[in-house]
Amino acid sequence: MNRYTHIGVYGLITWEQKILLIHKARGAYQGQWDLPGGRLEFGEKPEAALHREIEEETGLTHLHLMIFSAESRVVEWVHQGEPEELHHIGMLYDVILTAASQPDQIKKEPDGEDSLGADWFTLEQVRNLSLTPFAAYTISQSTESTALCHRQLY
Template sequence: MNRHTHIGVYGLVAWEGQFLLIHKARGAYQGQWDLPGGRLEFGEQPETALHREIEEETGLTHLQVMIRSAESTVLEWVYQGEPEELHHIGMLYDVVLTAASQPDHIKKEPDGEDSLGGDWFTLEQVRDLSLTPFAEYMISKSTS
């Protein structure tokens, strides 16, 4: 079995009692709802990567980010027809909208990459969604 480690940055964006989640288009979490974020480019600082990923996936800019935790999970999935073990490491941030942010105007359509679009969900709605481990962790920690 192939083994792969993926390191990424992810942010919990909360606004008016709702959480911003991205519907995954591909990868080990395809079809699940995830925090906006993703892979760092070579030499990129984690916070810079998070701002870039959130803008690419949601259109949101003018954000304040604060690291909360670093977590990891291991899962098995099939990649290009071959079983793979994925060690997913995430640097997890709380994201605060500023006065210049425009949460009413997020991208809800696919980005052509990793997202089928994003949307805001209440805690009640989140309970009915299939969440990625990092999304589940961050939302549970923010409501406890």
């Protein structure tokens, strides 16, 4: 069995009591809903990678990032007919919109890479979605500690 380690950055973005998620186009979590984010490029700082990934997947810019947690999961899946083990390490961030952010103008179409599109979901809607492990963990931890609300920096 092939084994790989993947290190990524992911952000929980909320607006008007909704959570922004992307629909995974490929990989071990294909078809599931995930936090915006992804792989770091060589030499890239985690925060720069998260800003880049969020803009690529959702179109959002002008964000404030705060590290929330770092988590790790091992996922078994089949890639091109071969079983694989993926050691997925995620740096999880709380993302706060700024006054310059435009959350009502997100990209809902596929990005041509990892996302089939982004959308906002209420917490009730999220409960009925198939979530990636990092998305499920981050959302559950966030909703336990604080009520989701519209947060904005001015």
